[in-house]
Amino acid sequence: MPFVAAIDQGTTSSRCIVFDSDSRIVAIDQREHRQIFPRPGWVEHDASEIWERVQQVVTGALAKAGLRPDELSAVGITNQRETTVLWDRATGRPVHNAIVWQDTRTDVLCAELGRHRFQAETGLPLASYFSGPKIRWLLDHVPGLRERAERGELMFGTMDTWLIWNLTGGAAHVTDVTNAGRTSLMNLATLGWDPKILAALGVPESVLPEIRSSAEHYGTATGVLEGVPIAAALGDQHAALLGQTCFDPGEAKSTYGTGAFLLLNTGKEIVRSSHGLLTTLGYQFGGEPPVYALEGSIANTGSLTQWLRDKMGLIATAAEVETLALSVEDSGGLYFVPAFSGLFAPHWSPDARGVLVGMTGYAGKGHLARAVLESTAWQTREVVDAMLLDVAGLSAGMPLRSLRVDGGMTANNLLMQTIADVLDVPVERPFVAETTCLGAAHAAGLVTGVWPDLDALRAEWRRAAEWTPRMDAATRSRHQRKWAKAVERAKGWLDADDLEEEDS
């Protein structure tokens, strides 16, 4: 029986899953890496540590599966997107910590360049979230880097590129369209680096990888995966779209990990959002035309559970957030807007910061836990509302008769019920909740012939759990009004001098 491995290099951890040809999980191994917070608003990772963890989880998963690398048909890579690594071409060593997607240090730069300047080309507002401004920051602020880049000594990559380069022993410097589309440097229509944007941002083309499709042969692995074809690369949200088998226009999924990301397949059409969503690549298989998507990105969801655990000390494990929230009946009038990295979709307010409102002496830690979980549901609602407005009248049609969900937070029943209540549609979780890895494995397995076509994959999607709405309309609109008021209180918190301090 052929096996396929997927490596998911996420924001908080890396995992490797081995699937069999019936898409069943044979083995899984996972390891966390450090979150480095050098200043308020800054978030970094050590790319060498991540490469170590990836090798460990690959070795771990193969050992648990009792398989040798030569028994794998292929490996697919999926990854946290936008996080930016620069490394030395000769030594292969990173020249700085990776700047993580949540990091806000480039806000001032983006405002100076103009937030909507390249939106027509890239489908994205210019925001600190994306890789291009992060590259520019590194070249401007780390002594000697710009000169080294101009001399062709440096390489840039998001995590897909960094891993493929390391897995191939430095043979392949490539990325795929879904990852390249998140740099703010790629033109959505041509699928190539846009020279005008490179010039405006001051990014030399010599540092950039070659842009390829999401499913093709990029190279053969050495080391821990000796001899295995690397046959897929996708940003994690795009892989989850595949793993949830959202192959048709109008199909949507939402993934709840560190952040939450709702993607709607819009088919071959590039749909421009007028309501604060991103236009992004869904995926591209080999030489076929690309499939596009609309995305609602929410910066902080699961990260809040970690914050309650690691910074506030209110819980000892992630699962305990649900127990704590269930110790009370409701949030006691509390609303928590987690604008830790400003607010992403649909607001794109870099000057917002987190607020907790509605405090009285009655409020306790159970109420806080509940308000924190509810913030994920309300942020989802905002994104869904924006999406409905964007697609009204389009062939993609009405996106939401139900919402397919996945990611670490879907273990939380209270949260899933709250999302169903707040959206007023059923929420469905598939049998294989590891849809990100599944999507990457499927894309790789399509290339090497483990699965014949998309219909074979679609037939394998099975619902494991469903939550149906239970909240009455009046209660929902009362909470929605309060949530909207709370969001307004989070916006505009930072002043110009605060932003400049973060940038320097």
Ligand SMILES: Nc1ncnc2c1ncn2[C@@H]1O[C@H](COP(=O)(O)OP(=O)(O)O)[C@@H](O)[C@H]1O
């Ligand atoms: N039961 C739970 N309730 C709420 N949050 C959870 C729960 N279990 C895990 N999480 C959160 O989900 C995230 C992990 O999900 P995962 O999909 O692995 O994320 P990522 O791919 O972003 O690293 C962490 O931020 C963790 O705090």
Ligand SMILES: O=P(O)(O)OC[C@H](O)CO
């Ligand atoms: O690692 P995740 O699952 O939090 O996903 C991160 C996103 O890709 C950021 O855009």
